[in-house]
Amino acid sequence: MSVLLDADRNTAPQSHIDELTRRVTLVFLVVAALTLMWFTQVDRVLSALMDHLAPCAGDCLNIYEPAQWSVVRWMAAVLLATLSSLPLMAFNAFRFAKPGLMQTERRALGLWLVATMMFTFGGVLVLLYSVLPAVYQTGYIHHIGIGLEAQYSAVQLLTFAGYVVTVWMTAVLVWTTTVILGRMGWLTASTASLWRWRTYGVAALVLVATAPETGRSVVLPTLGIVMLINEALGHRWWNLLPTMRGELIETFDSMGARRRQAIIDCSCEGANAFGGLLEQRSEASIRVNGLCTSSVEREKILQFVVVAKLTDVVVTGCNTASCPSLFKENLQSLRCNFSGMDLMGLASHRGDPSYVHPHELEAAIIAATPLSHPGEVSRRVKHWAAEQHLSMVQLNEELWSEGLSPLLIEDGTGITLLPNLNPASTKTS
Incomplete structure (x- = not known):
């Protein structure tokens, strides 16, 4: 390594x-x-x-x-x-x-x-x-x-x-x-x-x-x-969880491998209107100002990955294309998958890009999680919708009623978060 x-x-x-x-x-x-x-x-x-x-x-x-x-x-x-x-x-x-x-x-x-x-x-x-x-x-x-x-x-x-x-x-x-x-x-x-x-x-x-x-x-x-x-x-540190918001929980993917995922809540130097959106959620997350521009914050993330033994890291604002290749190579050396929600890209088609529906956020988190195969994403989204006592039809109808686009589920290929295609949309806040 x-x-x-x-x-x-x-x-x-x-x-x-x-x-x-x-x-x-x-x-x-x-x-x-x-x-x-x-x-x-x-x-x-x-x-x-x-x-x-x-x-x-x-x-x-x-x-x-x-x-x-x-x-x-x-x-x-x-x-x-x-x-x-x-x-x-x-x-x-x-x-x-x-x-x-x-x-x-x-x-x-x-x-x-x-x-x-x-x-x-x-x-x-x-x-x-x-x-x-x-x-x-x-x-x-x-x-x-x-x-x-x-x-x-x-x-x-x-x-x-x-x-x-x-x-x-x-x-x-x-x-x-x-x-x-x-x-x-x-x-x-x-x-x-x-x-x-x-x-x-x-x-x-x-x-x-x-x-x-x-x-x-x-x-x-x-x-x-x-x-x-x-x-x-050292009694105050022996049982201390790594510095972060939320709780770091071990899960298993479809192949039975242990996964430890955290979300990088990046404000993209103020360009990401969704910065801080995860503060009220239970997922393990760490807040940064500009991951692609600050070498200090990239070192902070690398240290966090080593200390918490993470297997998956997801950044909120972008799709990771703007992050330095050296940072991606370092995460790969640490055997940590790196992906992005691209919330800014999802909201760029709206009149008010500062709004994201809770259902969309949940689906974005699931979709950005590196899993064994794309069909696992569809299965997890459907399972989450069932926990909300919603069918996929009801979930998409709720999004459509608020002027947001439905979630496109394709069996065997995963999930696509569409931009706002509802011509009757009047949602501005």
């Missing part, structure tokens, strides 16, 4: 791979260089950190496994280098992804990167300078209270602190992702399961892969806490 926006360039995939390789290589080289730089200072950093984290004033910290101490030093250097490289990582990620994102997606990615870095650095400082010393102090007081001698492993103390920092970074990624997606309108009932699998899957993988041997038993409780907080943060 490939979607090419109006401002995009049709670039060969190899150029994207080359750019990705350059940026990833740059990040790895910087992380490696910073790791070596931090390793020369890691003893001073760890010494200062242990002095701050130590729960006792005396010599209660010992190194029982010198080999493990070397591992801790390298892990600390890598962690410090990674934290130091976060701004560079964020910048390269944004620059690489920017050409392929919609305007709202670029804004969401920028907010997510900034929020993630701010909460990560702020949380790490709070953990190392306030929370962990308080936790260690509480444990020390408990040990002294029950008569135990306070002797602790410096390796385990620092390993636990490093794992807590990793847990916090992972949790921030999950929480900020949920909040940003919800605020941008992308987290809805139709996408909730997908984003749950993505965020919780990554979180579980990171927590399991980085857990120390002595901390394996806390992985599941920790993951559960992260998930519970995330569910609480």
Whole structure:
């Protein structure tokens, strides 16, 4: 599936791979260089950190496994280098992804990167300078209270602190992702399961892969806490319907395939007198000002199709001939059918083109719905007329009495909405 926006360039995939390789290589080289730089200072950093984290004033910290101490030093250097490289990582990620994102997606990615870095650095400082010393102090007081001698492993103390920092970074990624997606309108009932699998899957993988041997038993409780907080943060979006008027209902066509249809209520830059006509109806619809003239609104529709997983989109004003071919190709890439009611064409033969009969509107919606074969349109129109307790003869007589043309039903070929051919018509409003 490939979607090419109006401002995009049709670039060969190899150029994207080359750019990705350059940026990833740059990040790895910087992380490696910073790791070596931090390793020369890691003893001073760890010494200062242990002095701050130590729960006792005396010599209660010992190194029982010198080999493990070397591992801790390298892990600390890598962690410090990674934290130091976060701004560079964020910048390269944004620059690489920017050409392929919609305007709202670029804004969401920028907010997510900034929020993630701010909460990560702020949380790490709070953990190392306030929370962990308080936790260690509480444990020390408990040990002294029950008569135990306070002797602790410096390796385990620092390993636990490093794992807590990793847990916090992972949790921030999950929480900020949920909040940003919800605020941008992308987290809805139709996408909730997908984003749950993505965020919780990554979180579980990171927590399991980085857990120390002595901390394996806390992985599941920790993951559960992260998930519970995330569910609480996103509770207002998990069951939210996509942004639109009306209700999006799944239906089945004559072949049994699922269909999810929405109507684009386009005012055609003011030329369509029927703009806003669907506001009182129950069909799922989204209002735009000029689909064929505004690239921003076309991106809005594409995003709406992706989020709501639409299979059919119907525009009200025209027959889609004036819409850019690139927009149609993008909808085709998204496996979404595109058709038009052409209400302006239907009303262009009248003295007052601002009037449309409710029966005509209903028939136009049905006629514009892409179905398996034309005869299905006739069947649905007849079924709808029966629900109104009208035969097709009675329905057409009602239209004719108001100076409007009847609906031409041709079995096996579908429905035709005729222009006003009634010479006795006096309907002007």
